[in-house]
Every structure is written in C-alpha cells, then in structure tokens.
Amino acid sequence: MCGIVGYVGGEDAAEFLIDGLRRLEYRGYDSAGVAIFGDADIAITRSVGRIQSLADRLGTPPPGTLGLGHTRWATHGPATEENAHPHIGGDGEVVLVHNGVIENYQALKDGLIEKGYQFTSATDSEVIAHLIAEGLAQTPPTDDQPHARYVTAVQWAIGQLRGTYGLAVVFRDKPGFLIAARFGSPLVIGVGRGEYFVASDASPIAGRTDRIVYLADHQLAVLTADGFSVLHRDSGKVRVNIQPLEAESGEVSLNGYEHYMLKEIYEQPDALRNAMRGRLNDQDATAVFGGLNLTPQQLRSVERIILTGCGTSWHSALVGEYMIEELARIPVCVEYASELRYRNPPIENNTLVFGITQSGETADTLAALNETKRKGHRTLAICNVVGSSIAQASDGGVYLHAGPEIGVASTKAFTSQCCVLAMLALYFGRTRHTSFETGERIIEDLRRLPAMIEQALTCDAEVRKVAEKYQSASNVLYLGRRYNFPTALEGALKLKEISYIHAEGYPAAEMKHGPIALVDADTPSVFIMPRGTTYDKVLSNMEEVKARGGPVIAIASSEDTEIRKIADDVITIPEAPEFLQPIITVVPLQLLSYHIAVLRGCDVDKPRNLAKSVTVE
Numbered sequence: 001m002c003g004i005v006g007y008v009g010g011e012d013a014a015e016f017l018i019d020g021l022r023r024l025e026y027r028g029y030d031s032a033g034v035a036i037f038g039d040a041d042i043a044i045t046r047s048v049g050r051i052q053s054l055a056d057r058l059g060t061p062p063p064g065t066l067g068l069g070h071t072r073w074a075t076h077g078p079a080t081e082e083n084a085h086p087h088i089g090g091d092g093e094v095v096l097v098h099n100g101v102i103e104n105y106q107a108l109k110d111g112l113i114e115k116g117y118q119f120t121s122a123t124d125s126e127v128i129a130h131l132i133a134e135g136l137a138q139t140p141p142t143d144d145q146p147h148a149r150y151v152t153a154v155q156w157a158i159g160q161l162r163g164t165y166g167l168a169v170v171f172r173d174k175p176g177f178l179i180a181a182r183f184g185s186p187l188v189i190g191v192g193r194g195e196y197f198v199a200s201d202a203s204p205i206a207g208r209t210d211r212i213v214y215l216a217d218h219q220l221a222v223l224t225a226d227g228f229s230v231l232h233r234d235s236g237k238v239r240v241n242i243q244p245l246e247a248e249s250g251e252v253s254l255n256g257y258e259h260y261m262l263k264e265i266y267e268q269p270d271a272l273r274n275a276m277r278g279r280l281n282d283q284d285a286t287a288v289f290g291g292l293n294l295t296p297q298q299l300r301s302v303e304r305i306i307l308t309g310c311g312t313s314w315h316s317a318l319v320g321e322y323m324i325e326e327l328a329r330i331p332v333c334v335e336y337a338s339e340l341r342y343r344n345p346p347i348e349n350n351t352l353v354f355g356i357t358q359s360g361e362t363a364d365t366l367a368a369l370n371e372t373k374r375k376g377h378r379t380l381a382i383c384n385v386v387g388s389s390i391a392q393a394s395d396g397g398v399y400l401h402a403g404p405e406i407g408v409a410s411t412k413a414f415t416s417q418c419c420v421l422a423m424l425a426l427y428f429g430r431t432r433h434t435s436f437e438t439g440e441r442i443i444e445d446l447r448r449l450p451a452m453i454e455q456a457l458t459c460d461a462e463v464r465k466v467a468e469k470y471q472s473a474s475n476v477l478y479l480g481r482r483y484n485f486p487t488a489l490e491g492a493l494k495l496k497e498i499s500y501i502h503a504e505g506y507p508a509a510e511m512k513h514g515p516i517a518l519v520d521a522d523t524p525s526v527f528i529m530p531r532g533t534t535y536d537k538v539l540s541n542m543e544e545v546k547a548r549g550g551p552v553i554a555i556a557s558s559e560d561t562e563i564r565k566i567a568d569d570v571i572t573i574p575e576a577p578e579f580l581q582p583i584i585t586v587v588p589l590q591l592l593s594y595h596i597a598v599l600r601g602c603d604v605d606k607p608r609n610l611a612k613s614v615t616v617e
Ligand code: AGP
Pocket: 309, 310, 311, 312, 313, 356, 357, 358, 359, 360, 361, 362, 365, 408, 409, 410, 411, 497, 611, 612, 613, 614
C-alpha cells in the first residue's frame, strides 16, 4: 500500500510531487522516489526511508512540468534503493510508479527475461514497466493519433496483469503526456486549470484544485496540460463525474501536538460530536441516517447482521455485536474481512453486511464486501473517507466525519465507529422492541459521551506515570469482559503496533484456561473493569493474577475505592452506561501505549512495518 502522485501542467512538478508524497507518507515509508521530465530527459531520484531523505537527496529539484512520485510499503523485495520506485521499462522509454500487488509477476517476468529485458529490482512493479515497453515495441506509431500507441501499449500491458494496481506512467519520447490506470488500488485525478494531478487519495490534491475525479476499476486516464480523457481498459471513452473535493481532506497540521496520534486522541470529543450531529431524533427517540438507503420494509425484514473489518475496525465490530444484539435483538456475526471472503459461510437472505473501515481502502474489507454483494446481499459501509473505494462500492453507508486520521495507530476512528454502531443499534432497536423511553435514555447517554471523554482525558498525567513504570516490559496482558473484552483486544493492538511490546487481549475469564501461565513479576496485566454486570467476576480474575505475583493495572471507575486495595496501579475514568464503556475505557489504553512508545523512542505516527491503509490483500 504505497502512495503515488503524478503531475502534468504549466508549473514545475517537483513541489507538488514532494509535498504530495509527504501527505501520502502514512501509506508507506520504506523508500521513495520521483521522476521529473526536464527539457532533455527524465531525471530519476530515489532514496531509502522517509520523504525527507528523498528531498535532501533531490536538493534543488530539476525543472520540469511533468513528473511522478512514489512512497513505498514493501511487498516484494526489501527496502533498498534498487527496489524503490520509479521503475524503468525497456531501456528507459517507460517510467512508472505503482501501488498494488501483481500476483502473476513471476511468470510475466520470466517471459520478459526470455525476450531480453533486464531487471534491476526484486519488485513486481518493474514487470509492468517492461510490459508497457514491450507493448510499445509491438505497436507501430500512427500519425493521426499521436497518443494511441501509448494508450494501446498500456491497455495491452495491464490486460496481462493479475492482481491490483494504481499506476502512473510517462514516456521518454512523449513529453507532457501521462497515463494513469487503476484496478483494486485507489487513484484520483485532480482537475486543475491547465494542470492535472494524479494521487492515491485526495489529500495531496486539496489546496491545489477543488475538482476531483475518483477513477473506477479498469479505468485509464490520459492526461496532458491541455486536457484529459478517461477510457475503460477494454473499451473506449467513458464519461466521468468531476466532483467537488471535500475541504477536510487537506493538509493536516499537528496543531501544537508532538504527534498526530496524541492530537487524534484529544480530538475524540469533537469527533463524536460530528458523528452524532443531525443523527439523533428526539421526537421519535431514535437515530436517523441519510445514507443507509434502506426502505422501512428492508429495515424491518433484516434477520441477521454481519459486521466485517480488519484490525481496529474488527475490534469495533465486536463492540457493535454486543450493542446491536442487546439493544435491537438482531443476531450479529463478526467476521475478519480477510477470512470472510475465503471462508464462504452460508449467508441467509435478509442479512445486512456492514464493512467497517477508517480508510475505506482496506483491500481485504473491499474484497469481502464485493464477494457478499456478488451473492446478492446488501452491503453497507461505516467509513471515514468520503469517496473512498469501499464507500463507492457499497449500497449505502454511514460516514464517521471524524476528520482525517493520520497516525497509523487508529484512535478516534475506533471511538467514532463504536458511537455510530451504538446509534445503529438504537435505529434497528426502535424498529423492533426498544421502547420510546429506552430510546430517549440511550440518546441522553450518547449526548453525554463527548463530555465523558473530556473527563477521561484528564487521566493523561496518571497514565504517563504508569507508562514510566512499565516501559521496559516485554509482555503485557489486557483483560476485560463483555463490552470490555473488545477494548482489551484494542488496547493490546495499540501497544503492539507502536511500542513493539508483545501484548495479548483476552476475555478475563479465559486466563485460567491457559494464558495465566504467562503471569510473572515482569508481565503486567491491564484489567479493564469499570462498574458493570461482570465487575465481581473480573475482580476474582484479578485476584487470581495477583495470587501469582503478576503486577496489575486497573482501568476503573473514579468512584471505585475498593480496587486500590488490590491493584498495583489504578487509572480512573468516569462512570458510563455499560454499552458505551468501550468508548471511554479505551482512552487510557490509547494514552498508555502512546506514552510507552514515546518513552521507548519509537516513531509513534509511523511505526515500523505498518501503513495506514492496507490496499493489498
Ligand atoms: C489500527 O491501529 C491499524 N492501523 C490497523 O489495524 C487498521 O485498523 C486496519 O488496517 C483497518 O484499517 P481500516 O479501518 O482503514 O480499514
């Protein structure tokens, strides 16, 4: 899941390319490169690591009004300069950047090597560059249509590919000309005045133009400074919809915070206000959603709900399962998106399938939704990025309106997803057995959420002290029950992904069936135990850990004085109704992982081996 950019127009391309790559760096930061088409030739600069080292290597950029850029998340071949993009095809007549995975690259590569093509990298992407060069070699020039030969060569080449691609390509013999194409990986075109921008998502384009085209699968865009056209890979021109660009997709400043993750943790109260704005209907004591596109009959006939997603989004799906089953009494299945597609479960009619995703680009979730849709089931998205692939592919959905989430470790998206799932539970519940009074109480509780999070955030200093105490741990256990079991999983994931400490989340009662063997003086256990149905049970689980010398950190209600007699460290949070507790109890867990990662000198916003949106399967 790399980030690609391209530019053709009247200005020097370098400034947009570098700035655009900075805005896409959350998609991958193993290596980066640019190609700038000057008067005479194409200057390629590549470097390992972050965009800053590329900018340093580039120094004063060469002039040129046509260019490509790429930031890499390695799928094939290590993070080296040879494997960095742009890649060259033939003997330099083709220059290409690619985001995606080509599954049949080895077979194609063998064929090209037989034809005498020389490979300089271990990547799958270089195959595409040589394929296009081969396409050019096979396609004689036509005087009347100067572009045709190049378009034909690209169409021929991508016709051989099995896998996913978002790519942009320029040609040594064709200044001022760029072709972009997509299948499975996101790609957008920014429509300027005498200039055009290509990017993996809208963020590089914001502030450059307010008109955008979201390319669909199998579409190619042919761009020059004078204009652009969009073609289908196998057939001719297609009409495209130039849409206004959402302002919020722009440059995101740190606003004085040291890291995006900390900023996004503190943005949660506002993110929840945005998620609820205009969606709580006091008159009917229910929630309203403008984009679900469900008729009252369809709503009433829903007999089962599948919630699917990956990583943190899968954790919020687990919270949603508890909420919807409890409040709406509709059976819910939670599926790892990467498994759902291949597990091929029997899905009854009248089943709604929700794909939960912050980025809207996660390939596993997109594939799972497409598979269930292909089988005739209604697919809906709970998503944070307007116009994203999953939003486009679904029959309807709910936007989170949480604003851009840049930190790779998802925080405000989790709490916003849980908030939307609570409103969906109310929405479905009020079409069934949830009374008006209960609906009113739920709305009241939801409206108190932002203030409850603001109060929970006051534990920051307390959490920092606990982080200092346990920053050298090599294993940590997270334990909770009912609604707080998914929160335990989420807390463990946050610590793993940004501090690289091994951590596991479990239902607290599961400990005695094995994991308790891990308990010793160096393995702290974090118990998520606000007051609730299973409080006493969790307390006994905590005693079992204490009895084996395990240090215990408790996330507990501020009114809970008993807990201090047992736990080694207590972090207090405000009381909340049980079904909303994950939205509150996760806050100290987010802060704990953040402070431990900072104390360990980790790159909090861009942790190793990860990327913000996983656009490859
Ligand atoms: C969470 O912190 C991670 N960034 C990751 O697990 C993420 O939740 C997962 O890749 C799903 O992403 P999505 O919500 O954008 O689909």
